[in-house]
Amino acid sequence: MHRPAQRLTRILVSAAAVPALFAVSGCSSDSGSGDGEGGDAGAKASASASASATETAAAVKEATYAKLPEPCDVLSSKTLKDLVPEGAKAGKEGQSSDTSARVSCSWDSLDNNGVKGSQFRWLNVSLLRFESDAARGSGDELAGEYYTKQVKAAQAVDGAKNTESEPVTGTGDEATAVRYDLKKKEGSFKQQTVVARVENVVVTLDYNGAGLAGDKTPDADDLAKAAAKAAKEAVASVVSANGSGSAEDDGAGKSASPSASKSASSGKGSELSSDAKAAGADKE
Structure with a gap:
């Protein structure tokens, strides 16, 4: 139940x-x-x-310039003959892993006057282009930062004496010339460095000269004028390479001061190029 x-x-x-x-x-x-x-x-x-x-x-502003000119063609043949007469046709292009962003070319010249000594000249032009980046800033801003660093580097070369700096007008958006003396075992070098920025590209031009084996030291003012004119021409080449204006339009095709260099035999130029390069500002 x-x-x-x-x-x-x-x-x-x-x-x-x-x-x-x-x-x-x-x-x-x-x-x-x-x-x-x-x-x-x-x-x-x-x-x-x-x-x-x-x-x-x-x-972020788009980068203005998308390419760089051929580095060994940024200066006219006349300018090269004025600055480096014996090496005008012997430009040496620098190595670069990306020629759209970084290029350079150098020339050297030795005016051999026999027992009277020699006049040596060395010229280098380097160009660096910056792309705009959302995280880092516009190409102009990045180029501006690099421009400032290059100027400071030229002003702080080890062993430099009598360093002077001054703005350069009519050359890109901003430009500064730095000059100083540098004593080397071969002689006393007069160094001129012009750093210029045009939009997102920075141009650094180094030019130095020395009187060797008893020849007189070149006039620093003549070298400075020559370097400033060459820098203006290099900046104009950047603009022209991107289809905007030309070197002639900017007046950059004018030759540098004839007194900046002398002409003669170039047999020993390459032997001195490495020491002359050391007299320049910090390179890329």
């Missing part, structure tokens, strides 16, 4: 458990709905961040 009662009890207990299962199931469904809302919020945040990054990139 007790078995029917026990069976009824078990049925009632089982029936009571069913709503509990439905309740658990219902909670699980609600939780899923909550996750969906969280996913939507995450997607919106991601989209917002992406839009912000796009706006930042759009706010």
Whole structure:
């Protein structure tokens, strides 16, 4: 007689458990709905961040100049004959892993006057182009930072004496000439460094001269004038290479001062080039 009662009890207990299962199931469904809302919020945040990054990139000015000129062609033949008469046709292009961003060329000249001594000249032009970057800034800004570093480097060459600096007008957006004396075992070198920035490109021109084996030391003012004219011409070449104006339009095709260099035999120029380079400012 007790078995029917026990069976009824078990049925009632089982029936009571069913709503509990439905309740658990219902909670699980609600939780899923909550996750969906969280996913939507995450997607919106991601989209917002992406839009912000796009706006930042759009706010950075596009680099003005997209390429650099051939480094050994940035100066006219007449200018080269004035500055480095015996090496005008022997430009040496520097090595570069990316010629669209960094190029250079150098020339050297030795005017051998026999027992009267020799006049040595060394010229180097380097160009560095900066692309705009959303994280780092515009090409102009990056070039401006590098321009400042180059000027400071030229002003702080080890062993330099009588260092002087002055702005150069009419050459790019900004330009500075640095001059100093540097004593080497071969003689006393007169160094001229002109650093110029035109938009997103920085041009660094180094020019030095020395009187060797008893010849007189070249006039620093003549060298400075020659270097400034050559730097202006190099800047104009950057503009011309990108289809904007020309060296002639900017007046940069004018030759440097004839007294800046002398002409004669060049047999020993290459022997002195490495020491002359050491007289220049810090190179790239």
